[in-house]
Every structure is written in structure tokens, then in C-alpha cells.
Amino acid sequence: MTGHAARKAVLVLTNTEDGTADPVIHHLQEREVPVVRMDPGDFPATMKIEASLGSEAWTGSIHDTFRGVDLASVRSVYYRRPSQFTLTDGMSGPEQRWAYREARMGFGGVLLALDRPWINRPAAMSAAEYKPVQLTTAVRSGLAVPRTLITNVPENAVDWATAQPGPVIYKPLGGAFHVEESKTHIVYANQIEDLETLRDPSLSLTAHCFQQWVDKDHEARVIIVGSDVFAVAIRTASEAAYIDWRSDYASHEYEVVEPPPEVREGLRRYMDDFGLTYGAADFVISPDGTWTFLEVNPNGEWGWLAEDCDLPIGESIAALLEKGSR
Template identity: 30%
Template sequence: MILCITHSQDFYNIDLFFEYLTSQNIPYFRLNSDRLNHLQKISVNEDSFELTDESGNTVHSENIKGVWHRKAWKINTPEELDEDYEKIFLGEYGSLRYNFMTILEDVPWINPYENEKKVDGNKMFQLKIAQKNNLTVPKTIFSNDEKKITSFFYQYCQGKAIAKLHGTVAKTMTGENLISTTIIEEDSLEHLSDIAYCPMIFQPYIDKEYELRIVYVDGDFFVGKINNSENPDWRVAHADHFWSAYELPENIKENLTAMMKEMGLYIGAIDMIKGKDGDYHFLEVNPQGEWGMLQKELSFPIAEKIADNLIKRINSHE
């Protein structure tokens, strides 16, 4: 059995994955991370667990042969809970979730939980490993210091920078609940006085030919190109922008593969910019990034490739 950890609003990507597992006669269990709370019955021992979901479906850890950590969301709290207890509720259920997951650390994961957590929560680590593996990365500062940011702007940004939050706001493919990347120009610097209350990442603005969303699956690449030269972020591009299939140069594939292996990731959604300077600029990798739009619009078999990779690793593990 394959355990798929996702969330209650997930569809399409996850449905494709489950349809493929069904076609291969492989059982699965869907665990919605946001509902791993009072609605589930969960018991964790030192080397096993049992979970019964709100529909009455039960899973034992001994039957789980592999895990796809598709998407993790914040745990929902009950409406009737006194707000004074919310911090305790989330803390204890978060601890229970972590203990639950570590019981399965010896079975194959996509991606290994601890590796993914380190990469997903550390933009500067990503840039360091990317640069180490011969990828072009933009100069970057993550700061709450107005003077340091201003100095960075004049030293590296040639009059135009981008600023973005590290990841505190959820992003969807439709742009819902999205705080997009913000363009900073010289006359914007006077508005940095409140930066102490919200540190942000700053990078020079890259003049781009187009943007690339690269889905990496253990050495295989599924690449979508979007002509979005006028917007700072393709997620807020106008509706007349469409994805097209793209072939990366071999040296970029080799460097990305080396980076992903060093990070210990089997899958990830990578954002790059093809600059007007001719370089491919690495921006970030999201281990749980979206790729449904590429499978839907370009007929890439991404869900099937993820399933095949996990099945292969389960078979070699047994």
C-alpha cells in the first residue's frame, strides 16, 4: 500500500496518481494533512501506528510500503475550540503528525521527509547548492535591515529589484491568496521603513526572454515555457499566456540533476528564467510545487512517472 499525504482541497494531480495506481492494482490510502486532527482516530506506538479517518477507513503502518508526500497544509482547528487553546491544539497535533511520519522513515518516500523539510524551508540553502552545482543564481539578500537592503540595491540591482516573501503566503495556480513578487525601483526604497516587521528576500530584476517551470522526477525532466517577459511572476500572468513544451540544454539538466541529488530530492518543481543575457537563472525549487497545468496542457505523464518511480523504489527496497 502507498500512503499519499495531501490535503482536503487537492484534486486533479492526486486523482491522476490514484487512477494510475488503480490501473496497476496497487492499493493506496489518502491522508489529508489539514484534517489530521480531532476528526481522525490516531494511535502511535514506538514502532507502529494505526489511523482511522473520518470516513471510517483504517490504515496500519505495517501495511504501508511507500509514501508520496504530495502536499502538506496547516492542521485545521475545530470552530468550537476556545482560541486560548488553539496554540496547544496545533502544537500537540503537529507533534503527533511528526511522530506519525517518523514511524515510516525506513520505507521509500518521495521525497524523504527530513530532506524535503530542509530544502523547502531554506531559500538560501537552495541557492548555495545550486551555485555549487554550476547553476547561475541571482545575488540575494534576505533581510530586515533597511540600510543593508538599500546598499544591496545600489550595488547589484542597477535601478530595479524584486522583493518577495519567503513563503508565508500560500500560492495557487489561479493566483488566489497570492502575494506576488513586487518590483522595487529607486523611488520605492523610501517605503522600506517597516521592513523590520516583515523580512523579505531581495534580488536584482532579471530581464527575461521567458520563464520555465521544470518538473524533475529522479533524472527525468518535464519542462514548460511561458512567455511572461512583462510580469515579475508567471503566476500572475495574463490569461493569454500559454505553456509550451521546452527542451533544456544537456548541461543545465546535468547541473540540476546534481543539485537535486545533493539535496536528496527525487521530485521537485524548479523555476528558472531564460534571461536576455542568454543565461539560465535558477530561482528556486519547491519539493511540493504544482505541475498539474503542465500535465493538463502539455500531456506530460508526470503523475504516472512519480508513481512508477515510487513503485520501482518499493520493489528494490523489499
């Protein structure tokens, strides 16, 4: 590459501890593609923005003490795991809320105005994180999904669970991590042993998600990167991991597999519906070979599978970012 196109950089937006971005950056560097890694969380404490609106686009730069990027020189954006904005100490609560909103709308808005390929655009990821929307989109895409109830009415939960032909599991709607009194707790999916516990009045305090237990031989994680699909069967050797494989990684056995054609086609329709370039999809595979959709995390992890199974996921992401907008 020569000339102006050769100078266009991939902008990687993530926190300093995100190891998953490292192999992507490595492969971009091997391709001699300029990379600028920054954490928006450094704004405004140690990061500055200088942007002015031209005839069609914003021009200027974003920079911190060590690095910077010219807005016109960005070819693509890899949006991974940026941290929260760092606000100045001493602000009152209302001042902090106002400053945070202005940082989000100003700094974030300039970045979002970059008319470049993103993996993935934050707005697309935000829409795709809602599990009820995921499930209806999966159904429209031709994928099998479990029977599901979302409720905060204890009697509704008991009646629905009792009517199911088999066991029922509880799944958190907003992710597994829960912070309480500065301690991080992980809430895994779990099987409801005694349906009468669903009569607990505290169930009325928020929304809860219950799903029919799907007859399971094993599970699979499917990584979608553009038109590339990488699927790995996950078999477990512990009771806890059999319910939720995230609870015991040490019990895993992995095998690279090929999803059925109808699953690949359904995932393509699903990704197109949300406007996603990347996703990590989870499926239950029943003893009869049926693949049942659980979810697609639009920013799900892939690094450990790429390493254990020698899959070129990092190279695939780097290739899309390199193609970008030259």
C-alpha cells in the same frame, strides 16, 4: 504481483480538495496498486491512531470513518498538501497549543518513522523551502543565480539597489500567499520603480529579499521526478506576467523544451544535496540562452503543465511510488 507484496499500499497524504493528487492516484489504480488517501488534518477529530513499537518498527493502524491503513502494509508515501490538525472546540489557548504539539509529535512522528520511500520527506522539504539555503545550494551545484540581498536595514537596501547595473525586484521569502483579517492576498514579485521608496522605515520590521533583474526572454518551469526531467518554457503576453508569470496564467504560451546539460546536472546535484525526489524548479532564460536559477519548490504544482503539454508527470510519480518498498 502476488502475495504480501501485492497488498502493500501507497499512502497519499493530502487534503480533500487537492486535485493534483488525483491523476497520480488514477495511474496507480491503473497499475493495480492499492492506494489509501487520507488527510492528517482529520486527526484527532475523526481519525484515530493505534501504534505500538515492536522490535524494529511501529505496528498498528491509522483509520477514520471510511478508510484505514495498516502501518506494515505501506509501500511508499506521497506527501502532498495535508491540512492542519482539527482540534476539539472549547480548549483554551494553552490547551490547544499543547494538544497540537502532541498530535504533531505523536501522529506525525509515527508516520515519519515509516522506513519507506517518500515523495518527499517533510524534513527534506522544510529544509529546502528556505530561499537563502536554496540559493547557496544552487551556487554549489553549478547553477547561475541572481545577485541577491536580504536585509531589514533601509539604507542597506538603497545602497545595494543603487549599486546594481540594472533594475531590482522584490520577492517574498515565504511564499506568495498572505492572510490578513481572514482574507487571502497574493504578493507577487515586483520591480522597484523608485529606489527611494526603500528608505521606508517599515522595511526594518522584517526581512526582505531583493534581487537583481535578470535580462529575460522568457521563463521555464522544470519538473524533476527521480531521474525524469520535464521542462516547459513559459512565454507571457502581459506586462504583469513578464515580471511574475503567476500573476496572469491566461497570458501564457507553453513549449516543451530540453534544459542544457549543465542545468540538468546542476539540478541533479541540487536535488541530491537536499535529499529530494520531487521538485519544481523555476528559471529565467535570457536572450543569449543563459538559464538563471530562481528557486525549487519541493512541493510545487505541475498538474496544469502536464495537462496543457501532455506530459507524463503523473505517470512518473506513480511509477516511483509503485516501486516503493515491496
